[in-house]
Amino acid sequence: MAEEIGTSPDEVQFRFRDGEPVDHAAVTVDSFLDQSNAAAVRIEPGDDARDLLPYLDRLALVEVNFPTFGDGRGYSAARILREAGYAGELRAVGDVLIDQLASMRRCGFDSFASDKRLDEDDARAAFDRWHDVYQPAADTRSPIWAKRHGRG
Amino acid sequence: MYLYDQYDQAMVDARVAEFRDQTRRRLEGKLSEDQFKPLRLMNGLYLQLHAYMLRVAVPYGTLSSRQMHALADIADRYDRGYGHYTTRQNIQYNWIRLEDAPDILADLAAVEMHAIQTSGNCIRNISSDHFAGAAADELVDPRPYAELLRQWSSFHPEFTYLPRKFKIAVIASDTDRAAMKLHDIGIQIVRNEAGELGAAFYVGGGMGRTPMIAPLISDFVPLDQLITYAEACLRVYNRHGRRDNKYKARIKILVHELGPDEYTRQVEEEFAHLLDQGVEPPLAELERVKGYFELPETLRYPGAGRDPALAESLDSDLRQNDDFRLWFERNTHSHRHPDHVSAVISLKPVGGIPGDASAEQMHLMADLAREYSFDECRVMHTQNIVLPHVRISDLRALWTRLEAAGLGSPNLDTIEDIIACPGLDYCSLANARSIPVAQKISQRFAASGRTAVLGELKLKISGCINACGHHHAGHIGILGVDRKGKENYQLLLGGSEAQDTSLARITGPGFDEDGIVGAVEKATDVYLANRAEGERFLDTYRRIGMEPFKEALYG
Numbered sequence A: 001m002a003e004e005i006g007t008s009p010d011e012v013q014f015r016f017r018d019g020e021p022v023d024h025a026a027v028t029v030d031s032f033l034d035q036s037n038a039a040a041v042r043i044e045p046g047d048d049a050r051d052l053l054p055y056l057d058r059l060a061l062v063e064v065n066f067p068t069f070g071d072g073r074g075y076s077a078a079r080i081l082r083e084a085g086y087a088g089e090l091r092a093v094g095d096v097l098i099d100q101l102a103s104m105r106r107c108g109f110d111s112f113a114s115d116k117r118l119d120e121d122d123a124r125a126a127f128d129r130w131h132d133v134y135q136p137a138a139d140t141r142s143p144i145w146a147k148r149h150g151r152g
Numbered sequence B: 001m002y003l004y005d006q007y008d009q010a011m012v013d014a015r016v017a018e019f020r021d022q023t024r025r026r027l028e029g030k031l032s033e034d035q036f037k038p039l040r041l042m043n044g045l046y047l048q049l050h051a052y053m054l055r056v057a058v059p060y061g062t063l064s065s066r067q068m069h070a071l072a073d074i075a076d077r078y079d080r081g082y083g084h085y086t087t088r089q090n091i092q093y094n095w096i097r098l099e100d101a102p103d104i105l106a107d108l109a110a111v112e113m114h115a116i117q118t119s120g121n122c123i124r125n126i127s128s129d130h131f132a133g134a135a136a137d138e139l140v141d142p143r144p145y146a147e148l149l150r151q152w153s154s155f156h157p158e159f160t161y162l163p164r165k166f167k168i169a170v171i172a173s174d175t176d177r178a179a180m181k182l183h184d185i186g187i188q189i190v191r192n193e194a195g196e197l198g199a200a201f202y203v204g205g206g207m208g209r210t211p212m213i214a215p216l217i218s219d220f221v222p223l224d225q226l227i228t229y230a231e232a233c234l235r236v237y238n239r240h241g242r243r244d245n246k247y248k249a250r251i252k253i254l255v256h257e258l259g260p261d262e263y264t265r266q267v268e269e270e271f272a273h274l275l276d277q278g279v280e281p282p283l284a285e286l287e288r289v290k291g292y293f294e295l296p297e298t299l300r301y302p303g304a305g306r307d308p309a310l311a312e313s314l315d316s317d318l319r320q321n322d323d324f325r326l327w328f329e330r331n332t333h334s335h336r337h338p339d340h341v342s343a344v345i346s347l348k349p350v351g352g353i354p355g356d357a358s359a360e361q362m363h364l365m366a367d368l369a370r371e372y373s374f375d376e377c378r379v380m381h382t383q384n385i386v387l388p389h390v391r392i393s394d395l396r397a398l399w400t401r402l403e404a405a406g407l408g409s410p411n412l413d414t415i416e417d418i419i420a421c422p423g424l425d426y427c428s429l430a431n432a433r434s435i436p437v438a439q440k441i442s443q444r445f446a447a448s449g450r451t452a453v454l455g456e457l458k459l460k461i462s463g464c465i466n467a468c469g470h471h472h473a474g475h476i477g478i479l480g481v482d483r484k485g486k487e488n489y490q491l492l493l494g495g496s497e498a499q500d501t502s503l504a505r506i507t508g509p510g511f512d513e514d515g516i517v518g519a520v521e522k523a524t525d526v527y528l529a530n531r532a533e534g535e536r537f538l539d540t541y542r543r544i545g546m547e548p549f550k551e552a553l554y555g
């Protein structure tokens, strides 16, 4: 049995999807690829998110760990999963801070379990900061260029 | 020039609000310095030796007179009446208080400017050819492409925490005036055999401690896939660039370690995937942006040659005044419209600080841009200012006013036109001072009258291995190092950042501050003794090699 890691539902402070937070213990990408009946997996910065693509249907939760906020590989991992059609919960965990929330949300994260509790008001302000965006990403927001050309 | 619409304005306004909030949280102690640091850096705010330094973005170096006036006002109100123009075509203020930073950003936003992504491990301000839109030798104006990239890269959610900083330059001429191949991505707008415009991508160049010239990874990306291709280049880097060692984290190391072929393969694979993701703006957006860069009506239709009356009046001005003639010969560049030139305002007075301008001088340059250059000026990466579109009959009047303000130095591309980073006078990373060395060299050569004899000679000084002063790319480069706690200077020869890009090589053991000035002089002795007809310093060096120089220096 693979070692169980990952966050529990009560550690999730912000969530942008219906239903209860997924309550499965996550396993590492390596153990997931070895065994396989797990429905939750945790990606570390060095893992290749594309290894998971054949199994997306089976996954209910992907946690992406940010051991330090300055390591931005998790943003690409998140977008890659969403671009491949992953529709389950995508949870940012670890050193997740106020000022990264908006970008993470844009890259497809819909659940946030930071190492330490974030100030609610500051976090809400951060999520709502950008009224418009310059580029499409993994959220549904249409970019400024689409609005300029009547496609927004 | 590009003008903000309501969307662009809302973005910079939101950014000011965000930074005000972040600064508040920092001052209230809710953010640690460690947490605040990357946030202030993404707004261009560095903590230097004596104070905060604020770096303001000047996208592709282009400024209106209103913006130049605003930069002058900031120098007056929040700094000590000066600004420093950088090799990234930006401006830095060296004496800023943290509490003032949000107000400065608000002042900038009022004139459609910002300090977004001027530092931090993100995509930095996009640079370009300082003669863009004016040069006789260019294919098209490269700046609309740079603006498209600017918008794409602003607050890009995936690429905000890259392994390291990321610099992009865009040009559209075979003559490279932007050191394009020494950038993380260098783009040249080209025309293919079918007559269509596209972008050639050079990826993985850079200076710093491991200088590299970027290899060509795609010779033609169609314009309606430009952003998608850039996104693919960045994603491969974000995922696979090294994060274990700060000094190996730039994309040049990734491209070098994978090899250009393997890097290109990965980019192409990612590109094929991203083509279906809808990240590319429509060509209509490029057209919209291009509209802002249309030349003023009078410049659009160059006649067959120079208007004879204008040519005669210029000739007579040139005959009457030798100083004016020298300035004209050295500091102007041919324009696509023969009745105009681009005129360079030198920020390199003999004995001055390269790239510094006072608030008064900035106000004057702004006025001159309005009166003589269709309201536009440019920051050059060589730390000078260009008035891109000056009618030749206005040159004499322009020069007279520049002279009166100490801005008429006729030394473009000479040994006095030194690039120097701030060095140990300001920079917390420095090993040695750059500014006094630059001052001594320009004084020495101006006094001996040798500047004129030497002709084109590009000298570049960095105060440490980070190479902000582009020393690797100087015909003569100087690198400040620390030698047993003392400032020491290494001499390099043979670099170029132009279309014949090359990296300079170290001559041998370093020199102290006075010694390095003498060593530069000796290197020029060798050149003068060996040069063949029409050769520049760099040409002679390339022909005769390092040995004769070594002999003169250490023999």
Ligand code: SF4
Pocket (backbone or CB within 6 Å): B421, B422, B423, B424, B427, B428, B429, B430, B431, B462, B463, B464, B465, B466, B467, B468, B469
């Ligand atoms: S080259 Fe070094 S000393 Fe000069 S500005 Fe850059 S970091 Fe500072």
